[in-house]
Amino acid sequence: MKLRRVLLLSLLLAWSFIILTGLGIAVLLFINTPENQPDISEAEPDFPEIETVTDDPDIMDIQTNDILTDIKPISNAYVREIPLPLTSEMEERLEQFRKNARLLHEEYPEHFLISLPATEKTAALTFDDGPDNSSTPEIVEILNTYRVPATFFLIGRQMENNMDTIQYLIDSGHTLANHSWSHVRPTDAAIEEMMNEVGRAQEKLDAVDAGNKLFRPPYGLVNRTQMPALIDAGYQVIGWSVDSMDWYFDKPEDIVTCVVENIHPGAIVLLHSSGGPANRKATIEALPLIIETLLEQGYRFVALK
Numbered sequence: 001m002k003l004r005r006v007l008l009l010s011l012l013l014a015w016s017f018i019i020l021t022g023l024g025i026a027v028l029l030f031i032n033t034p035e036n037q038p039d040i041s042e043a044e045p046d047f048p049e050i051e052t053v054t055d056d057p058d059i060m061d062i063q064t065n066d067i068l069t070d071i072k073p074i075s076n077a078y079v080r081e082i083p084l085p086l087t088s089e090m091e092e093r094l095e096q097f098r099k100n101a102r103l104l105h106e107e108y109p110e111h112f113l114i115s116l117p118a119t120e121k122t123a124a125l126t127f128d129d130g131p132d133n134s135s136t137p138e139i140v141e142i143l144n145t146y147r148v149p150a151t152f153f154l155i156g157r158q159m160e161n162n163m164d165t166i167q168y169l170i171d172s173g174h175t176l177a178n179h180s181w182s183h184v185r186p187t188d189a190a191i192e193e194m195m196n197e198v199g200r201a202q203e204k205l206d207a208v209d210a211g212n213k214l215f216r217p218p219y220g221l222v223n224r225t226q227m228p229a230l231i232d233a234g235y236q237v238i239g240w241s242v243d244s245m246d247w248y249f250d251k252p253e254d255i256v257t258c259v260v261e262n263i264h265p266g267a268i269v270l271l272h273s274s275g276g277p278a279n280r281k282a283t284i285e286a287l288p289l290i291i292e293t294l295l296e297q298g299y300r301f302v303a304l305k
């Protein structure tokens with residue numbers, strides 16, 4: 001009888017030991033579950049390393065393949081229609097413009113360009129009417145932030161008093177090109193006057209070593225009779241296939257729509273870096289949205305040269 005009691009007691013003790021040990025292990029396991037660990041990831045975020053190319057954030061490093069040299073003509077290039085409602089007068093005016101641009105391109109396919117070869121998803125942002133000392137540098141800063149190279153068609157007579165902006169454009173690696181001396185409308189000017197306008201602006205560009213002979217006519221057109229003179233003088237005339245309409249709309253979202261709806265591989269996009277009643281406020285607001293949307297769509301930005 002006594003022996004049985006001892007055995008029962010021993011068994012009870014053994015069971016208690018097993019149960020207590022089990023409980024102890026369970027408590028230890030609970031403490032060590034990930035939910036109860038301090039969140040070290042918060043203290044040390046695992047961000048991918050950001051590649052910095054230069055120490056100066058204002059200076060952009062443009063890959064050589066972002067600069068297009070030896071621009072080839074493409075067939076079937078045309079100016080896109082504006083994807084937003086316009087007054088009937090403006091519709092007519094722009095329809096006539098598109099027709100004239102296409103005729104010029106068909107007659108001078110190598111020297112009047114509307115867009116770039118569409119073999120790749122590239123887009124060339126072009127900015128007219130600079131330089132100045134306010135909106136142009138603001139636009140350069142946005143482009144540099146996204147490392148987007150662009151082409152600036154400059155008005156010759158504005159260059160002298162805006163050398164800081166010129167230097168900023170050069171240091172950032174953007175292309176400087178010709179937008180005439182005083183923004184005369186070539187289609188209203190005699191050949192001699194127009195060539196004088198282009199030549200004077202080119203002298204200023206050559207003085208800062210712009211290194212190209214790209215001419216964007218003010219208002220986008222020249223007369224077909226003026227083309228041979230421009231070709232003889234070594235110029236390539238650069239039109240556009242996508243008009244941002246930043247000279248017409250003052251809402252940034254309308255400008256974004258005009259670019260994003262019409263974008264296509266090889267697009268040359270018309271924008272402005274200076275002038276306008278609100279000092280390019282809408283262009284400056286639209287630009288980051290345009291860049292981000294096109295980058296999301298897989299576009300690569302190129303500068304002309």
Ligand SMILES: [Zn+2]
Nearest residue numbers: 128129218219
């Ligand atoms: Zn202009």
